[in-house]
Amino acid sequence: MTNENGRGPILAIFDLDKTIIDTSASMAYGRPMAERGLIGTPEVLRMMALLGNYMLTTHTEQNMNATKDALLGMIRDREESALRDVAQDALQEVITPYIYAEARELIIKHREQGHHVAIVTASPSVIVEPIVKELGADLLIATELEVKDGLFTGQVTHFNKGQAKVDKIQQLADEHGYDLDGSFAYSDSFTDLPMLQLVGNPHAVNPDRPLRKYATENDWPINRFVKPEPLFPQGAVLASAGATLALLGAVATGLALWFRSRDEDA
Numbered sequence: 001m002t003n004e005n006g007r008g009p010i011l012a013i014f015d016l017d018k019t020i021i022d023t024s025a026s027m028a029y030g031r032p033m034a035e036r037g038l039i040g041t042p043e044v045l046r047m048m049a050l051l052g053n054y055m056l057t058t059h060t061e062q063n064m065n066a067t068k069d070a071l072l073g074m075i076r077d078r079e080e081s082a083l084r085d086v087a088q089d090a091l092q093e094v095i096t097p098y099i100y101a102e103a104r105e106l107i108i109k110h111r112e113q114g115h116h117v118a119i120v121t122a123s124p125s126v127i128v129e130p131i132v133k134e135l136g137a138d139l140l141i142a143t144e145l146e147v148k149d150g151l152f153t154g155q156v157t158h159f160n161k162g163q164a165k166v167d168k169i170q171q172l173a174d175e176h177g178y179d180l181d182g183s184f185a186y187s188d189s190f191t192d193l194p195m196l197q198l199v200g201n202p203h204a205v206n207p208d209r210p211l212r213k214y215a216t217e218n219d220w221p222i223n224r225f226v227k228p229e230p231l232f233p234q235g236a237v238l239a240s241a242g243a244t245l246a247l248l249g250a251v252a253t254g255l256a257l258w259f260r261s262r263d264e265d266a
Contacts, residue, residue, distance in 0.1 A: 008177035012110035012194065013169065014137070015187035016121035016128065019205045020103040021095060022227050024129060025123040026071050028049035028098075032090035033074075038082060064161055064191075066124055068143070076154030082145045084126050091130045094222070098137070100225035101188075104203075107135055110184070119167065122161040141168045166194045168172050172215065186223065190214065 017024050030047035033039045039047075050067055076085060107117050118139035119132050125142035132140045146155040160168065173180050181200040186194075190210035196202035204215035205223045215222050 005184060007179040008173075009179065010113075010115040010171075011118055011173070011178045011180070011183040011199070012107070012115045012140075013183065013185040013193055013199065014103070014107070014119055015189065015195075015205075016119055016123060016131070018188040019086045019186055019225075020100060020119070020135070021098045021106075022225075023095070023130070024040045024051050024102060025095065025121065025127055026067050027236070028094045029086055029090055030126065032086050032094060036082060036086055038078055038226065039074050040084065046070060049076075052235070068122070068156065068159065072145070072152075072154045072156065075145075075152045077151055079150055080126060080152060081150065083152075084129075087127045089250045091134060095131055098135065098228055100228055102223070102225040104135065106186075106223075107137065111136060116178070118172070120165050122159070124133075128174070139172070141165065141172070163194060164192060165192070166198055169195065169198060187211070197210070197222075236259075 014020055017026075027047045027050050028050070030039070030044045034041065047070065050070055056124045058202055065156060071121060071213075096180060110117050116139060117135075117137040119137045120130065120141040121128055122143055124145050125140060127143060128142050140161060143156060143160045144158040146153045146157050158164065169180075172178065180198055183199040184201040185196050185199045186205050187196055187201045187202070188206050188211065191206055191265065193211065193214065196204075202215075203221045204221050206210050206225055211224070212222065214220075
């Protein structure tokens with residue numbers, strides 16, 4: 001299959017966290033994981049703290065590694081099937097309300113144009129696969145966790161961040177003949193600059209300050225997606241871990257909104 005220019009098919013590549021969804025896919029499942037007995041209250045608190053910190057800041061090597069290490073520590077020796085069930089069963093509760101309407105519409109538009117939609121994320125595939133299905137994406141490139149005898153070992157076989165994303169996309173293009181010069185990529189983070197530079201049509205989505213500066217200097221389109229829902233539904237938090245978690249959610253939400261407003265005004 002070729003595009004209108006007689007070249008290979010077109011890819012539309014989307015980062016996930018803060019680009020398609022206004023949360024972290026890896027950290028959003030804390031409460032349902034606790035309800036299923038996969039983690040305890042201390043782990044829920046840690047996940048909420050990491051999520052709040054992530055929403056206040058941009059992507060960094062430090063917070064990406066911290067998120068990975070925290071999740072690996074929590075699920076080590078847990079059944080893969082149990083986490084897979086949580087990811088599917090709690091999707092409508094912890095992910096769907098935070099999908100940007102503009103992102104969903106853009107994915108539909110690309111598919112209508114015959115483009116192949118790929119979600120490329122540092123979150124583990126076992127968590128993200130239901131999101132990919134929900135959005136009707138064609139491809140997923142994600143972090144892969146080692147599983148032996150049905151249990152997570154706590155090791156990563158592929159950490160999908162930075163250059164690793166680029167290598168996987170390039171491999172995909174080589175195998176299927178995608179026209180990267182005619183393809184599109186969307187991300188909020190400067191850490192995804194190599195991925196954005198890989199295609200002919202890069203877009204900055206609600207960009208962090210470094211990416212916004214780079215996009216402006218290079219005349220890249222900047223997409224503004226509207227925050228769909230409050231980050232922490234207070235009632236759900238109260239039901240799972242008491243007033244402490246509710247307070248943490250409220251504070252994190254307020255600070256996130258304040259910092260975002262400050263950055264936009266800068």
